[in-house]
Amino acid sequence: MKNTDSIKFEKALISQDLETIRTVPKSDLHNHFVLGGNRQFLKNKTGKLILPIKKTLGSMNEMHHWVSENLGEDYNTPDMRKLLVEATFVQAKEDGIKILEIGEDVWGLNEFFNNDIDELISTFKEANRRISPDTELRLQIGLSRHCSISYLEKVLEPFWGRSEFYSIDIYGDEFSQPIENFKNIYRKAKLNGLRLKAHVGEWGTASDVIQAVELLELDEVQHGISVVEDEYAIKMIKERNIRMNITPTSNVKLGRVGSIKEHPIRKMFDKGIDLTINSDDILIFDSEVSQEYLTLFREKVFSADELDVIRLNGLKNI
Secondary structure, three states: OOOHHHHHHHHHHHOOOHHHHHHOOEEEOOEOHHHOOOHHHHHHHHOOOOOOOOOOOOOHHHHHHHHHHHOHHHHOOHHHHHHHHHHHHHHHHHOOEEEEEEEEEOOHHHHHOOOOHHHHHHHHHHHHHHHOOOOEEEEEEEEEOOOOHHHHHHHHOOOOOOOOEEEEEEEOOOOOOOHHHHHHHHHHHHHOOOEEEEEEOOOOOHHHHHHHHHHHOOOEEEEOHHHHHOHHHHHHHHHOOOEEEEOHHHHHHOOOOOOOOOOOHHHHHHOOOEEEEOOEOHHHHOOOHHHHHHHHHHOOOOOHHHHHHHHHHHOOOO
16 A cells, blocks of 8 residues: 555656655755755855756766856855755755765865865765755765876775765766776775765766676666666676666756657666666756656656656665
8 A cells, every 4th residue: 555655746746746746755866966956045145046058968078068167166165065065955855855865076075174074074964954854864975087096095095984974986987997997996995884886877888887887896876877788787787786876867968868758767667677766966957856757757758656666766775
């Protein structure tokens, strides 16, 4: 028998009632907090409205250009970095996010938090407590593929052994350096009890996903949409219980998928892959988690019942 939230969620999807969808508990496990905050909150605080993209982008470089033009130096200070953290919790509260996985890139420790790991951790935890206390924060360690391994190993030292961190993730240009370069870092992360994640298969191939999962012993893949190209990749993902954290609108607006109707999330679901629906970069792509669910329903990719199954999956303790 369905619980009250499931009934409310499905009815709200069918009636296309976005405000009610926002009140139902959801997770956001793929959110880059710098670009994942509430647009109106930032406008109220700064007087500047950050407008989302108006056209489909064709590369990560185009996205980085957008970030430079729209955030640029305005947010490149410790106080403004902390404002972006607050904006993300404002967004989570307004969107009914009960599990939020976000974190700082390791290079940001010195840049914005005085190289003080306690200050970094307390910034996220205090904003969580003050703004959205009903949201469970899963704090993540972020690694940019553009950084050298020797540099990352050095700046990671303050993060090791801190039980406040839940996971580790690599993001950025998939082709900037081989994934095997991160093997030793991920071995250490596993010893530290972190959940192992990586952005892979958004721009790369199914073979890239297979390699990343095998070499880094991943627990979760961010994007990973290319796995549908290869039955072996699908089989491996299922056998290893790899969770795939999907961001449909982001994939479309970055030109990785032609349309929401064509998105491989349907095939992934039908194949029995463990998947969740997430926001990625709300300030760029202008689609919160609730809107992602509604868009997938409107485009007839999933039924209301199927979307509730995915919603509940994202709220499971793992």
